[in-house]
Each structure stands twice: as C-alpha cells, then as structure tokens.
Amino acid sequence: MEESKLSKLPGESYSRHIHARFWIVAEQGHGYLGIGRICLLENIERFGSINRAAKEMGMSYKKAWKLVEDLNTLGNEPLVMSEKGGKAGGGTRLTAMGQWYVNRFRQLEQRLSDFLQAESAAFDELL
Amino acid sequence: MEESKLSKLPGESYSRHIHARFWIVAEQGHGYLGIGRICLLENIERFGSINRAAKEMGMSYKKAWKLVEDLNTLGNEPLVMSEKGGKAGGGTRLTAMGQWYVNRFRQLEQRLSDFLQAESAAFDELL
Numbered sequence: 410m411e412e413s414k415l416s417k418l419p420g421e422s423y424s425r426h427i428h429a430r431f432w433i434v435a436e437q438g439h440g441y442l443g444i445g446r447i448c449l450l451e452n453i454e455r456f457g458s459i460n461r462a463a464k465e466m467g468m469s470y471k472k473a474w475k476l477v478e479d480l481n482t483l484g485n486e487p488l489v490m491s492e493k494g495g496k497a498g499g500g501t502r503l504t505a506m507g508q509w510y511v512n513r514f515r516q517l518e519q520r521l522s523d524f525l526q527a528e529s530a531a532f533d534e535l536l
Numbered sequence: 537m538e539e540s541k542l543s544k545l546p547g548e549s550y551s552r553h554i555h556a557r558f559w560i561v562a563e564q565g566h567g568y569l570g571i572g573r574i575c576l577l578e579n580i581e582r583f584g585s586i587n588r589a590a591k592e593m594g595m596s597y598k599k600a601w602k603l604v605e606d607l608n609t610l611g612n613e614p615l616v617m618s619e620k621g622g623k624a625g626g627g628t629r630l631t632a633m634g635q636w637y638v639n640r641f642r643q644l645e646q647r648l649s650d651f652l653q654a655e656s657a658a659f660d661e662l663l
Binding site for chain 2: 426427428429430431432433434441513517520521524525528531
C-alpha cells in the first residue's frame, strides 16, 4: 500500500497509531463490502437513483451499475431494487437486506474504531 | 480494492465474514508498518541479511533497502542495524526497537483476529 493511500477516508477506522480497513466478505469467497461500496449504497438510498449516486461520488455510471450488480449477488437477496413507474415515477432504493448491511457495517466500524483506540494507547510509550 | 487482492495473506487478520488489514502509523503521518514490512523485518532477523531476506520474498534488493531506509525513520531509533566485519563477518539484525515493533504488530494482529471472530458471529444469521 502506498503511503499516499493512507490518508483518512470518511468513515475509515482510525486511531492515533493504528490505521485499519475492513471488508465484509461473502461466504463463497467472491463479493465483498468495503467503505467505498457502503458509500455508494448510502448515496443510492439518499438520492433514490444509481446515476445520481454515481455523479455525487465522481464515479462513472458504468462502474456504479456494475458494482450494484455485484452487490446484488452478495447475499441471499438483492441489496438494491429498482421500481418502475407508479405515482412516484420509479426510482431505486435499498432493500431491507441492503439496509441491514449498511447498518451492520457502520456499527462494526464504530466498534473497531473503539477497539483500535484502546489498543493504540499501548503504543504511546514508544512512538 | 480488487477482489483478487482479497486472498488471505500470511498473518493477515481474518474471520469467517470479516477481513481486515491494519497499519501502525507514525505520529508524523509518514512511515507505516504493515504486514509486508513486518515480514521483511522477520526475514532480516532470520537470515541476518537484507539481501537474503529480499531474495526469500521475491523482492528486489533495491526495494528492500529502500524499505529498510524508510523503516529506520519510523521511530526515535533505527529498526534495523548493520554491523561491519568482526568475528561474525558482519551482518544485519533488528534493534530492540525493531523487535518491539514486530512483537507488538503480531500481538495486535492476534487480538484483532479474536475481535473480528467475535464480531463475525453476529453475521451468521443473515449471511
């Protein structure tokens, strides 16, 4: 990992002396959820649109759609669902499974951060 | 992060559902210790030679020497020290500081692994 990539990302777990990233991985060994994909899911929920979420993140539409396709194979049911037409004019939203993953990831992130903060204290003597 | 990079590395923290990497970072914001650099330090200690350690890891000598140079600016004292001549014919070894970092990293790795293993159990209901 290059040092330039070590700058803190929003939501990345970090303490004074320990920097960490984590991924939720699927049982089958393919498919995973990291902070970038979580941000995409959160933006889809926020804007109700994959294209709008991609634009917000400076990500190409093509990449965002590909990621959503991948994410929808992660669990037993899709994480993102598109609705056609209707009064609200369609739109895209997270399924209950999608929301569960986002919440679980953010909770874990907070607990990991607390864990690293406590571990970090042991470094103060020498760093 | 590409999926192909998600394969388990030796010593990488891992649980059934959560995969994590961590780095010990220097206070100044430059310089860090990750699993790759720890392996290099361990091989230097094992072989008493930076060149031999590099060869063992399939790393170029140039890269290994550059990493050691970086590592020696991480703490208040060097992590690696070369000795010239003498009965033992010289050689390279870890300083007390270098050994401290390696031990601390490996201990932290184990505790993080235990932490993630416990957290991972909460995923079993849905994954």
